[in-house]
Amino acid sequence: MPHDYEKDGAAIYHQSFATIRAEADLARFDADEEPVVVRMIHAAGLVGLERDVAFTPGMATAARAALAAGAPILCDARMVSEGITRPRLPADNAVICTLNDPRVPDMARDMGNTRSATALELWRPFLEGAVVAIGNAPTALFHLLNMLEDPACPRPAAIIGCPVGFVGAAESKDALMAAPPCPAVIVRGRLGGSAITVAAINALASRRE
Numbered sequence: 444m445p446h447d448y449e450k451d452g453a454a455i456y457h458q459s460f461a462t463i464r465a466e467a468d469l470a471r472f473d474a475d476e477e478p479v480v481v482r483m484i485h486a487a488g489l490v491g492l493e494r495d496v497a498f499t500p501g502m503a504t505a506a507r508a509a510l511a512a513g514a515p516i517l518c519d520a521r522m523v524s525e526g527i528t529r530p531r532l533p534a535d536n537a538v539i540c541t542l543n544d545p546r547v548p549d550m551a552r553d554m555g556n557t558r559s560a561t562a563l564e565l566w567r568p569f570l571e572g573a574v575v576a577i578g579n580a581p582t583a584l585f586h587l588l589n590m591l592e593d594p595a596c597p598r599p600a601a602i603i604g605c606p607v608g609f610v611g612a613a614e615s616k617d618a619l620m621a622a623p624p625c626p627a628v629i630v631r632g633r634l635g636g637s638a639i640t641v642a643a644i645n646a647l648a649s650r651r652e
């Protein structure tokens with residue numbers, strides 16, 4: 444007997460988002476934030492994630508405006524940059540991931556840091572007004588915060604700071620929210636990851652759903 448299952452992609456999304464809106468407590472999010480949180484929950488398959496999502500005031504509005512104005516999107520990992528749905532982007536925005544640049548391994552050895560963190564040194568020409576998406580590497584978020592301690596370092600328009608894991612993830616996100624250098628959103632604690640981060644970008648790039 445063949446399995447019967449939903450085969451219409453739009454219907455699957457519709458049903459998922461309706462389930463999330465029925466089950467999650469989204470009351471504290473504004474109209475620009477709510478669709479972002481819905482997509483983050485959707486990517487993680489985890490109602491309850493909303494309790495750990497923290498925006499600085501106006502972050503979602505600022506990120507939407509930056510993307511509409513053509514801001515580049517700077518990603519820590521290819522898993523993030525590859526997940527961004529290009530047709531959603533409002534201004535054919537550049538999506539940049541420098542992790543696999545051939546200069547990075549030698550630079551990382553010289554800097555004594557991970558490739559993920561070191562790759563951010565190649566962001567400097569693109570950083571002003573950019574939307575940053577860090578979904579994997581805690582060291583990348585820590586290094587970005589260190590770069591931005593220099594007042595001469597160009598400022599991004601917004602940071603999605605959702606690295607994941609057990610070493611440095613919670614600490615790097617706490618550091619971001621303790622002194623945000625620009626509008627930011629995080630998922631507190633160990634939770635995070637490339638899929639959740641991509642989902643946030645894809646929501647911010649879309650008209651409200």
Ligand SMILES: C/C1=C2N=C(/C=C3N=C(/C(C)=C4\N[C@@](C)([C@@H]5N=C1[C@](C)(CCC(=O)O)[C@H]5CC(=O)O)[C@@](C)(CC(=O)O)[C@@H]4CCC(=O)O)[C@@](C)(CC(=O)O)[C@@H]\3CCC(=O)O)C(C)(C)[C@@H]/2CCC(=O)O
Pocket residue numbers: 519520521522523542556557558559560578579580581582583606607608609610611612635636637638
């Ligand atoms: C310590 C690292 C962590 N990686 C995690 C989780 C995942 N990483 C995957 C993959 C495929 C990649 N991770 C690298 C970024 C690699 N991961 C690290 C580093 C060693 C250090 C980063 C850091 O601590 O901040 C890092 C290498 C580096 O020198 O920077 C990756 C580049 C490794 C590689 O393939 O060379 C690669 C990224 C590929 C890309 O997309 O461009 C996983 C899929 C794991 C797997 O393969 O099993 C997974 C994905 C998680 C996600 O949602 O993004 C952690 C948990 C973040 C961990 C850091 C924290 C910890 O607690 O250990």
